[in-house]
Amino acid sequence: xxxxxxxxxxxxxxxxxxxxxxLQGVVSSGSDIGRVYVSSIAAGxxxxxxxxxxNRPCGGLYGSPCKHLRALVAEAVVQYGADRVARYLRxxxxxxxxxxxxxxxxxxxxxxAVVFSRFLRHLAxxxxxxxxxxxxxxxxxxxxxxxx
Amino acid sequence: xxxxxxxxxxxxxxxxxxxxxGEALALLDGFDDALVHGLARLADERADAVTALAxxxxxxxxxxxxxxxxxxxxxxxxxxxxxxxxxxxxxxxSGAVHDALLESLDTALGRERAEWxxxxxxxxxxxxxxxxPAGNVLGGVRSWLRELAIxxxxxxxxxLVSAADQVIEALLAAPDLHRLAVLLDGFAAELRACCxxxxxxxxxxxxxxDLWTRALxxxxxxxxxGEPRSATTVSGRLLALGxxxxxxxxxxxxxxxxxxxxxxxxxxxxxxxxxxxxxxxTIVGPALWKLAQxxxxxxxxxxxxxxxxxTDMPLLDSGDxxxxxxxxxxxxxxxxxxxxxxxxxxxxxxxxxxLDRVPVRIAEPVLVEGYKVTKDGSFDLGGTVLAVDAERxxxxxxxxxxxxxxxxxxxxxxxxxxxxxxLQPLAVQAKVKREAVVAAxxxxxxxxxxxxxxxxxxxxxxxxxxxRERAGRLLRR
Ligand SMILES: [Zn+2]
Numbered sequence: 067x068x069x070x071x072x073x074x075x076x077x078x079x080x081x082x083x084x085x086x087x088x089l090q091g092v093v094s095s096g097s098d099i100g101r102v103y104v105s106s107i108a109a110g111x112x113x114x115x116x117x118x119x120x121n122r123p124c125g126g127l128y129g130s131p132c133k134h135l136r137a138l139v140a141e142a143v144v145q146y147g148a149d150r151v152a153r154y155l156r157x158x159x160x161x162x163x164x165x166x167x168x169x170x171x172x173x174x175x176x177x178x179a180v181v182f183s184r185f186l187r188h189l190a191x192x193x194x195x196x197x198x199x200x201x202x203x204x205x206x207x208x209x210x211x212x213x214x
Numbered sequence: 215x216x217x218x219x220x221x222x223x224x225x226x227x228x229x230x231x232x233x234x235x236g237e238a239l240a241l242l243d244g245f246d247d248a249l250v251h252g253l254a255r256l257a258d259e260r261a262d263a264v265t266a267l268a269x270x271x272x273x274x275x276x277x278x279x280x281x282x283x284x285x286x287x288x289x290x291x292x293x294x295x296x297x298x299x300x301x302x303x304x305x306x307x308s309g310a311v312h313d314a315l316l317e318s319l320d321t322a323l324g325r326e327r328a329e330w331x332x333x334x335x336x337x338x339x340x341x342x343x344x345x346x347p348a349g350n351v352l353g354g355v356r357s358w359l360r361e362l363a364i365x366x367x368x369x370x371x372x373x374l375v376s377a378a379d380q381v382i383e384a385l386l387a388a389p390d391l392h393r394l395a396v397l398l399d400g401f402a403a404e405l406r407a408c409c410x411x412x413x414x415x416x417x418x419x420x421x422x423x424d425l426w427t428r429a430l431x432x433x434x435x436x437x438x439x440g441e442p443r444s445a446t447t448v449s450g451r452l453l454a455l456g457x458x459x460x461x462x463x464x465x466x467x468x469x470x471x472x473x474x475x476x477x478x479x480x481x482x483x484x485x486x487x488x489x490x491x492x493x494x495x496t497i498v499g500p501a502l503w504k505l506a507q508x509x510x511x512x513x514x515x516x517x518x519x520x521x522x523x524x525t526d527m528p529l530l531d532s533g534d535x536x537x538x539x540x541x542x543x544x545x546x547x548x549x550x551x552x553x554x555x556x557x558x559x560x561x562x563x564x565x566x567x568x569l570d571r572v573p574v575r576i577a578e579p580v581l582v583e584g585y586k587v588t589k590d591g592s593f594d595l596g597g598t599v600l601a602v603d604a605e606r607x608x609x610x611x612x613x614x615x616x617x618x619x620x621x622x623x624x625x626x627x628x629x630x631x632x633x634x635x636x637l638q639p640l641a642v643q644a645k646v647k648r649e650a651v652v653a654a655x656x657x658x659x660x661x662x663x664x665x666x667x668x669x670x671x672x673x674x675x676x677x678x679x680x681x682r683e684r685a686g687r688l689l690r691r
Contacts, residue, residue: 067404067418067462068403068404068407068462068463069407070498071495071496071498072498073496073497073498073499073501073670073673073677074496074677075673075676075677075680076496076676076677076680076681077676077680080680080681080684084407085372085406086372086376087372087410094684099687100687102688145496184379185688186688186689187379187383188494189494189681189684189685189688189689190685190689191464191492191493191494192492192493192494192678192681192682192685193685193689194386194492195389196489196490196491196492196505196506196508197389197392197489197490198487198488198489198490198509198536198537198538199393199488199490199534199536200467200469200486200488200530200532200534201392201393201396201397201460201465201467201488201490202393202570202575203393203396203397203400203428203432204396204400204460204461204462204465204467204469204490205460205572205574205575205577206397206400206421206424206425206428206574207400207460207461207462207465208459208460208461208605208606208638209459209460209461209466209606209608209609209610210461210605210606210608210609
């Protein structure tokens with residue numbers, strides 16, 4: 067079963083996922099409420115990208131990860147725990163160090179559209195109507211208490 | 215559940231589901247192992263396992279079709295039809311295991327169960343009018359499941375998992391197929407979380423084979439579009455025993471187990487009523503109840519510990535009340551332990567629909583009291599020990615392993631998990647700081663009563679607000 071995720075504040079980074087071989091997500095713009103950034107870090111190489119959802123490159127990428135990428139990593143650690151993120155990205159984090167400081171990698175363009183449409187799909191779940199017909203299949207998915 | 219009943223359940227054949235069930239489980243193991251490596255790569259012993267599954271049906275009407283399917287798959291020709299036949303065989307085997315288990319449980323409890331009514335006509339004929347558009351979507355599901363079976367769990371990669379996204383999206387758009395969407399979404403998320411799957415990784419082999427088989431079954435034309443079967447309507451008093459919560463990343467089901475006392479007298483019956491809502495993985499804990507708040511009467515009854523008067527509410531043959539807030543009102547206080555003590559013994563248990571005969575669905579409400587709690591948290595009932603499944607305690611309610619360990623009476627669901635009987639607590643009577651308290655999984659249906667949990671809930675409820683705002687801004691541009 068998928069380990070449960072921890073609750074976190076979503077205002078800054080509404081969407082984070084470990085999928086398609088990347089840590090990827092959507093970061094809200096600090097200045098424009100209608101704009102979001104799509105940020106991603108590839109497992110293994112740790113190459114990163116950040117752009118607006120319209121594929122305009124992020125102005126914060128000056129040869130090193132921007133603040134959006136840093137926020138993405140920080141929120142992923144809250145949501146999944148540092149161990150799971152490190153395992154997925156295949157990164158060694160020496161004792162006492164922060165995961166974000168242990169990523170090498172260089173800027174490498176990656177398509178933002180796929181991640182953004184996955185985010186929209188994610189949001190669309192909140193609009194799926196509920197049902198009072200039984201779903202016997204859910205017996206395979208017991209609720210599990212998170213460690214709190 | 216009395217000590218003598220528990221002893222009867224755990225003793226003799228029933229503890230391991232009987233000899234026939236043991237053989238059936240061994241056949242399942244063989245077939246499930248074939249799915250680990252993929253049907254395209256059947257080494258000798260795995261090919262033998264597929265053949266053995268088919269051979270078990272030699273003397274039955276399924277025999278010829280299964281033998282043909284096994285031969286074809288072993289020789290590398292894997293069609294939809296062959297997969298459907300093999301999945302059918304697997305369904306029949308787990309159905310047999312289910313029947314043996316439930317019968318031994320009913321016998322031990324002295325519980326009477328209603329008969330499943332004979333079908334007036336073939337399954338699925340009711341929904342054929344709408345079957346065509348569903349057919350295209352279902353074809354997509356079957357193709358994806360075929361790819362999975364050919365590839366095997368060890369071969370699953372990001373591309374194969376992502377291919378499910380479009381299929382699930384199409385399923386979600388068709389209300390009749392919602393159940394299959396919920397199943398596939400949970401299954402695909404698990405595969406995704408394990409991707410890429412290393413050669414040494416420990417895999418939930420039985421579980422994934424179960425999910426694959428179930429999805430293949432539901433994706434056959436007419437299986438879902440023909441449901442639900444005819445329902446009667448019932449009126450009377452509904453007394454909740456507790457809430458069983460099911461959850462994965464994008465869905466949560468609150469399933470209430472209750473006793474229905476029919477208006478005007480007549481025998482009480484065990485029923486369930488459920489609300490399932492879609493969610494996202496970042497909405498967890500007590501905030502989940504917020505998503506179901508449209509069903510105010512049900513949630514209020516759970517939170518305040520009250521019975522409900524219902525009028526003309528649909529009841530399916532499976533014992534599932536199709537909840538409708540407009541046909542219900544909150545009535546007098548009712549405590550789940552008192553309900554279990556007074557009403558559970560004579561209540562008629564519902565029949566199990568033929569398609570739902572799977573061991574994982576066994577969840578029989580019982581009352582257990584007079585036990586000693588062992589070191590590992592199990593209940594020792596006069597020398598016979600029943601394992602308590604504390605991992606199933608949902609974090610949207612106040613029950614914790616500690617509270618259960620401090621309890622003196624417990625209403626729970628008896629389940630069969632990983633080869634043994636377990637108890638999943640739904641409500642307990644316990645002493646906290648010398649005061650007797652009753653706590654149940656549904657206590658926080660209107661919000662947590664514990665200050666720490668209330669704070670966590672405020673944070674999580676904020677998540678719903680943020681995501682709704684983002685959806686409003688980005689989805690409709
Ligand atoms: Zn950026």
